[in-house]
Amino acid sequence: MMDQIVQHLKSSGHVFIATHVEPDGDAIGSLLALGLAFESRGIKVTMYNESPIPAVYRFLSSVNRIVHDAAVVIDCDTAIILDCGNIHRIGRVAEKVSQIPFVINIDHHITNNGFGQLKYVDTSACATAEIIYRLIKLMDVTITGEMAASIYTGIMTDTSSFRFSNTNQAAFSICEEMIALGVKPNDIAKRVYGTYSLGRIKLLNLALDSIEISANGKLSMMTLTREMMDETETSSEDTDGLINYARNIEGVEVAVLIQENQNGYKKIRGSKRSTINVSLRSDGAVDVSRIAASFGGGGHISAAGFTANADTTLLGIKKKILGLAEQLWPR
Ligand code: AMP
Ligand code: MN
Ligand code: MN
Numbered sequence: 542m543m544d545q546i547v548q549h550l551k552s553s554g555h556v557f558i559a560t561h562v563e564p565d566g567d568a569i570g571s572l573l574a575l576g577l578a579f580e581s582r583g584i585k586v587t588m589y590n591e592s593p594i595p596a597v598y599r600f601l602s603s604v605n606r607i608v609h610d611a612a613v614v615i616d617c618d619t620a621i622i623l624d625c626g627n628i629h630r631i632g633r634v635a636e637k638v639s640q641i642p643f644v645i646n647i648d649h650h651i652t653n654n655g656f657g658q659l660k661y662v663d664t665s666a667c668a669t670a671e672i673i674y675r676l677i678k679l680m681d682v683t684i685t686g687e688m689a690a691s692i693y694t695g696i697m698t699d700t701s702s703f704r705f706s707n708t709n710q711a712a713f714s715i716c717e718e719m720i721a722l723g724v725k726p727n728d729i730a731k732r733v734y735g736t737y738s739l740g741r742i743k744l745l746n747l748a749l750d751s752i753e754i755s756a757n758g759k760l761s762m763m764t765l766t767r768e769m770m771d772e773t774e775t776s777s778e779d780t781d782g783l784i785n786y787a788r789n790i791e792g793v794e795v796a797v798l799i800q801e802n803q804n805g806y807k808k809i810r811g812s813k814r815s816t817i818n819v820s821l822r823s824d825g826a827v828d829v830s831r832i833a834a835s836f837g838g839g840g841h842i843s844a845a846g847f848t849a850n851a852d853t854t855l856l857g858i859k860k861k862i863l864g865l866a867e868q869l870w871p872r
Contacts, residue, residue: 560590574691670696794824
């Protein structure tokens with residue numbers, strides 16, 4: 542499979558590489574590492590993401606190369622979609638990108654729907670960056686300092702610093718090699734986790750206060766409203782990791798973060814309503830990717846998410862989530 546992908550790339554004229562909206566460290570790290578690797582082999586690339594790049598990842602200087610304007614799609618003959626369970630995760634350009642003659646799907650989500658003409662989906666990979674590393678090796682690319690930092694960032698963030706259940710031997714062996722190539726673990730950890738805006742700390746306060754626990758104590762729910770975000774002058778990039786506070790509560794098996802989307806308005810029956818993003822985490826006992834998939838989303842066994850139907854209210858979704866506790870652990 543990997544050979545076929547490398548073979549195809551040799552004959553590509555212009556490759557479009559995209560990752561999911563609201564990108565995390567794996568999405569950005571994989572995008573940059575692959576884009577830079579292709580360029581080093583003389584392949585013309587366009588790196589794309591619909592959303593702004595969160596401030597904590599801007600230390601990877603090539604993020605400036607990531608474009609947010611989809612106009613370029615037109616003259617690309619190959620698209621590579623990274624870290625996306627389905628092509629719609631790249632956002633509004635999904636339709637246009639689907640028309641590119643050749644679409645390659647590289648991912649590690651258990652809910653991946655197998656889109657694309659060629660796919661390399663490995664659910665045992667700790668991060669998409671692990672698969673990108675293998676691909677780069679196969680292409681005989683000399684890994685530069687920035688590629689190494691990008692791969693390291695992808696693996697560090699998707700494993701939550703080598704703590705989550707997707708942490709495998711490759712996570713350590715690849716990161717060790719990246720360190721040999723010049724990556725300073727302490728530098729990257731400081732960049733990604735080291736500093737918080739004051740707004741985030743204030744938001745954390747509100748978020749902790751919003752936590753509700755199901756009657757059986759096994760499900761925790763945290764809610765972030767638009768008002769909370771406005772009041773603390775925060776954006777979606779400040780909410781990364783907040784769900785872990787709900788997840789780490791003693792006795793909790795499933796944690797849910799319900800977040801009103803700041804930008805994503807949908808007009809419903811004449812009134813503007815914000816869409817709602819839901820994140821799910823589990824300690825491994827419950828497969829939250831299946832729950833997310835039942836709501837049209839996806840993810841991994843212990844980390845998943847979905848975007849609620851636009852006509853769902855915050856209260857409605859909270860009710861559904863609490864009802865979930867009854868379904869998961871019937872009395
Ligand atoms: P998050 O809670 O946003 O950190 O996402 C956790 C996991 O769920 C990630 O692997 C995401 O790719 C996946 N995920 C989150 N939101 C969605 C969605 N709307 N559709 C499909 N997968 C999602
Ligand atoms: Mn991701
Ligand atoms: Mn990932």
